[in-house]
């Protein structure tokens with residue numbers, strides 16, 4: 001398969017995943033969207049699963065002043081349960097970045113993100129193009145406005 005054919009295959013798969021997510025969300029929207037709120041005991045139980053760290057990035061969330069998100073493992077909007085077992089603790093950035101993406105989409109985003117990061121680090125022509133486009137995105141602007149972390 002040529003690179004062009006593989007790129008078309010990637011575009012088709014990305015589009016199909018978005019359609020699949022949309023269909024799941026539409027099916028769930030047709031049902032009840034009522035969300036169950038976790039009580040304080042349930043929230044502590046969810047936090048203990050990851051020692052009060054974000055399940056995605058590992059940020060410590062043991063200080064109660066930090067914004068904690070009780071993140072559905074499988075998104076509510078794609079049919080995920082409100083059972084305590086379907087929650088993990090996450091930071092605001094990771095929860096908002098993940099949204100209702102399907103696991104397969106998260107894997108693709110990580111692979112594409114790693115490719116983009118590598119291009120930027122190696123200072124390639126593509127990396128410069130990606131960096132120029134990226135700095136216009138609100139999430140990247142926010143990320144750049146924060147001091148570099150020490151870990």
Ligand SMILES: [Zn+2]
Nearest residue numbers: 054057091094
């Ligand atoms: Zn995080």
